[in-house]
Amino acid sequence: AQSVTQLDSQVPVFEEAPVELRCNYSSSVSVYLFWYVQYPNQGLQLLLKYLSGSTLVKGINGFEAEFNKSQTSFHLRKPSVHISDTAEYFCAVSEPGGGADGLTFGKGTHLIIQP
């Protein structure tokens, strides 16, 4: 069974400052890793994903994440945030080879950008 832990429920950051949202996972097998963003009253939009290859993954809106297998982490970073980045961010994991239960999500981190 897989699980995802997002350690911070809320992260307040000043505009134009860097941010890191933390994600740790546990799994007995290799995994695929994802970050999704959810704006208020909207669905989830994929920011980036790690399937294989380079451990540094670049996504949309200037976000990137690094897969660290030894630390079982997949932290999301952005060097300079904008007010429009205010949203809920979800880390998720799935199992290669077709585990039928889809994505396992963390509880989310609410990113609050302060002017």
Place this chain on the structure above:
Amino acid sequence: NAGVMQNPRHLVRRRGQEARLRCSPMKGHSHVYWYRQLPEEGLKFMVYLQKENIIDESGMPKERFSAEFPKEGPSILRIQQVVRGDSAAYFCASSPPGVMNTEAFFGQGTRLTVV
């Protein structure tokens, strides 16, 4: 190519009524997942369907909930005799054949309120 379409966006039901939530996957997608998001929580997997088949319903409550994905038409999540605890946002996701668990596209969700 329209994205994943869910309707209605908002649904209000009285206790004991039935709720029907619809999901039309992206064109060419044959996998559909349903997730439930409770307030302040991440998304929880409910059920995974392919056309005319339920592949995994391990996340679905045993009673009152059912799902289908017919050969023609949208996928339907049906909740009978709704209770207050069913109030949540229900999200549908779809993915193409052959790429299970590498990416899922989400709809904007149906927000169910039971009064």
